[in-house]
Amino acid sequence: MNELTPISQISFGTTDGKNEARNPNFESLFYDGGGYYRKLKEDPLKFLVIGRKGTGKTILVRYFQKILLKERNVCSKFIVAGDFTNEKLNNFDYMKVREEEREIFWRYVILKELASLVLKNESGFLNKKHISQLRNVDSDITLNLEQLIQENNESLGGSVDLKNTSIEAKESIKNISTYATGKYFNKIGELTESLMNVMKKAKKRYFLFFDDLDEIKLGSIQSNDGESSVIVLAKLLNDFVTALAYVNDKLLDIDSGSRIISTLRKDVAEQMQFYGNNINKIITDNGINITWFSTLIKSNPQQSDLGKLIIHKIKASVEEYKSIDDKKLFDIIFVRPRKKSNPFKFIVERGFGRPRDVIKYLDIVQDTFLDERRISYSMVRQVQSEYCSWFYSELRNEINILENSKSIVKTIDLIKKNGKVIFNYDGLTARRKLDEQEFTDIIDLKMDLKSLFILGAIGNHKKLKNNNPIIEYSYRDGANNPDFSNNFVVHQALRNYLSIGE
Template sequence: MDIKNWFPEFQVSAETDEDLQQYFFKLPEIKEITNSRSWLVLGRKGMGKTAIYEHLKKAESKDLNNYNTICINFSHYPWPAHQLYKESLAGELSAYQKSWRYLFFVKALSKLIEIKELKNESLNKELKWAKKYIDKIYGNPDPSLTEVIFSKIGRLSSIGGPSVEVDDFSADIGEVSFEDIAADKQLQSKLRSNAFTLLGYFEKIFKDNCNEHKILIALDQLDENWLEGEIAEYSKVLINLVNVCRNIALDSNLSKNLKVVPFLRTDIYHSLKFNDKNKLLQDSAVTISWDSESLDDMYFERIKKYAPEGMTLVESDKSANLFGISFVRQGTPVFKYITRRSFFRPRDIIVYFNKIRDCHVENSSGLYTSQELYDADREASTSAYNELIDEWSNQFPKISALLTVLQTIQVETFNYSDFSAKYDSEFPNASDGEKREHLAFLFDNSIIGQKKQGRWEYISSTPNLKMNIEKDFRTHHALKYRLHLIESRPNQSV
């Protein structure tokens, strides 16, 4: 049977990969999130953050150290609305903290009530009050992000505590829109006052009633939907988020029952400016990383799932089972050839194999050939380029111009003088400091690399690699064909 008849093309997006649970998760990061004190997940775009998030969303509680998960996706989050809850008199590093806690405790308490009801546990007076309040104010026993933000709470004259019957206020009070609140300072003040009063009640009720129940709130795609010109303000919002998550983790009366886990891009985390950032990174962060072996294991799980009955798979060959050969140019193992043309991300590997499949023509072996592997290199290069543009277009719009600089150098291997000359043409008014900063950006993101022990290496494969401006650089092979680079000029050593 030809390989195209049994081995499929895979979705690149974790959200649309229906079989993700079956072949992706033997990752140590999963247990680190649920079984350790760590509460922050960091990784470059395409490293698998959303895949882990999807696992937390779908897995059973017994497989997550008995955590019940609440998964919140921020891809369509109205970030400007968050500013309505900003406390004007608070310091920069605390102005948004109550609004984050408000969101978390509305969600956590609604989840706790759901858990207790599913287990047929009786609700005491406080929980019954909270259930009615959540349902009437947010219009949903499990309110969404927008339902929490744009609820009826801004229209209430006051918030009565658990001793006051919920029916004392009218359920017909209308919700408020962003435009309504943004144009009315008094309404903004009332919104914050009522929300934070409710936060006080909800937080106490949660602490008093969570007992042995454990809840994990996962937050994904926090870097999505940012508006150009607002990045500085959004960074403050994220700093407050990180500080709230840390405070919850340090609260001995809360941390055994509630954990909030934001999934952040590594570069965005490093761009934030707050105290103890590096200490937090060491003590509380799970940084997603891959090497050739773990990527091979990940992809081999897919092969084992789809291999037809009766097909013999050689365990030691792993992903090379898809090929009629084990080695390619210069005696390189098949999978290593692919990873050298990747940024060591699952997404890169999946895309490359999809491109090989596109190039495949039915043959006597029924498997992929070395020529198909080479042919896929060109198409994969275009995908790698587009991924970089997609990754950085919001946070670093100059990425396109920097890639143009590398393209106009024309060769893979170059020195600082080569880079400087082409850079000045693309950025005529930039300072030497900006030039070196942009070179470091390319290096730190594995777009360019340098030799270590006689071999070209990149940060993605060698995290402790240090840039030396006196040595030659090399543009990553993943970009060679899209940037139309040749290996070297006739008079240039390779």
Template sequence: MDVRSISTFGAVAAEDEPVLNYFVETSAVSEIGEGEKFLVLGRKGSGKTALVRYFNEKKQNGLVSIALNLRGYPWALHAKRSDSDVDESERYEASWRYLIVVEFAQLVAKRLTGLSKWTDEAKNLIEFFSQNYGGLDVGLGDFLRPEKLRLTKASFEPQLLGVKLGGITLERKSEQGGLARELNLLSDLILKNALYLCGREGIEKILIHFDELDQGMLRFDSPRQQMLTGLILATRSVNREAAKNSVKLKSVIYLRTDLWNQINFSDKNKITTTSVLDISWDEASLLKVVNSRVNSITGKNWDAIHDATTMRGRQQKFSYIVARTFLRPRDVISYLNILLSKAKERINTKGGATVFTNKDIVDSKREYSTYLRLELHDEISPHWREWEDALKAISKMGLLSFARISFEQRYPQAVTAGNVYTSEQALETLYEYSVLGAYRASGYGGKKWVYRYSEPGEAWDSSGNLFKVHLGLKEHLALKE
């Protein structure tokens, strides 16, 4: 085998085919499509978008699936559509519920055929869209853009306390409440009409996927947390209402685990228990993805493209690579692409084995380490912009593992203007994102290094005294063992 015949191991994005194929072989697809799961959690690069791609590309009879990409979504505009009359966690539930319902209604209205177009339900929907949006081609970011929704006898006229609403003002001052009540009445009428038409047209199921909710987010502040909470509550509400009908309407949210961990509201534990699908990987499942990719390119598997020697400590090559990742397909693919480049360079200039060698893998570590730091920056900076101050302190210490007291001495010297994190907060945040592992009891009388990415149930312990930097960052920070 000559690895120079491989052009690339593919894009690092989680949308690639081998990741998608892996999910099809698991219960993930059925749990989303048929089960109770509507909140898909996973770390960045874990494969959430691959699931969205599956539903949008694999055509099934009676299924309509649409992905709502929130890249460029007008969050600032949506922030003005809150209701001060309700609890903070519910301030955006009505606006998201309305958005989901009108997206669903638009999908149905576009697919009407034959006599369905002439029913009162169809006429009501079409007139509503015509009056407020100029037709049936409304982008996701435009549903909440009007300052006021017009309501007429020809479209919908919900009644509030026996009085017909001639319109609903969306943009209200903070002291003006009541938006949720009015908007929910309108959403109920639209949903009822759309569900009737959906059944009439023989559409058995509609899936609406909310993906890339973190795109363009500089800070995950309280208003954004409230908006995501509202989306989650609205999704649960609409899914429950639709489940009472023969038509299956389901919204599915794909969210980074760290964002979910930052959100707090009363029903969070209940949703976690019943409605969350957590995407997790181990070495065996990652090897399946790699073998699928290698087989599609060469007709062989991973074992055919490296020599038989083990790494230092008799560790297998793939295990050595995986130990430097966060158990994500994106990390493994990134490492393999760097490895491929290093091996080709070595073969073309010096000759030798035409498969991956130990030296190729070692020579790839520095470039991969820089990649991993950049990935972490995308995840951590919305929560803590000055997080790299802590990296500088660790780099100055120069050791892969260190005692708390050493960090507490170095960290204040690295703190830049605007950084309000104490050394304790810094250590906790680095642990939460698996930059650091903690040395703690293993449960069998011994101790081991614990990382959050591989053992998510192991919460932060403020009494911990020994920490170890993730192996993937060793070269970037120039650390010694």
């Protein structure tokens, strides 16, 4: 190899999994260092892909779908649930109907999508009778949601508010013919039975994928008094996951080889634990938990899965680099100056140990230094501020889902005003008292610091006698609770954004 390729020619990927999946080289760029694809492919019990934002949930399920479609007799559909459910939820007084009705609603959503996919792709004399029956049931059950709500209200005794229903819809409701069963629940059962009868005989396998569940517009859902958006979302997704488990159990019972798969944000999954008796069991038994944590991130990030991911993408992008030893190629691309940190380690330290952070940083480097052929320490330092602004926006997105989000943001303002990279709880409390009127929105400082610790925005800092401190971050060291007897340290990227030190 005589000449290096400009770094602008390397495809590190994008921060949005949907966009990365559109890359013509998506399959060659995909890296399965953690074996998550293998688990999803080989274990029919796995139907939840769980992980923090930016860990690659969407990329994993998109890759799985792409490989599936290469097989014969496989049909699939990818559903961005935020877009898919908004119209329905706008008309469904979700939080006012009984809990069992809400799960039935989600069964309806899932079964209808699966039935539509099956009817579109199934034919054949042997299955003709069951297909005809399924088509009749599917047509019969296709009600608009005003009708669905009305039947729920009459047959299940739910409390439903139809005061905002249009005059035309109300007239339509009056003319509904009563089902022989008299209950929407039984009609869902009939749809399930008819669908499974078809799928027992079907030669094809069917896969539905739900993604971006956390992007459902909660403003369209009327919450109970005093409930925050995170509580509403946790309850809603609790119902969805319970219904998802129900449908997947039915598919397993008939040995169909089909599955309904969904992504789920880790922080949302943790909130869901408070609102469902069996949800932890489902998440544990049926979930794949994506994490990129490695002790190598501290000392040798190039040997961690994140480092291997980037080397994989570099080799997949440049033909001439494929034959070069990984370590040698890493040292060629990431130039380490004397007495300075490796530029890749510098990048990793300013993220949360996620692919999204590293890829965004490298994208900024590429856009700034188009003609450069290597990535230096000086280059990554020059673009640090631009990256850290993006990092804070990402952090705010994760904070917004928390019940104490407004208080947390104000606590970040307090940390900025405190002006110290390393601080303790008592010192921050004293600083708050100096400007008490400015920080009245802080409801519980201890709770806010715990939330920021779990997010990784701050870590624990313990100074030892040899002056070599132990620094512990939740995303890196697996800790779930901060030690308030020790100091706290502000994350590298956040301290840069807040201008409180290097």
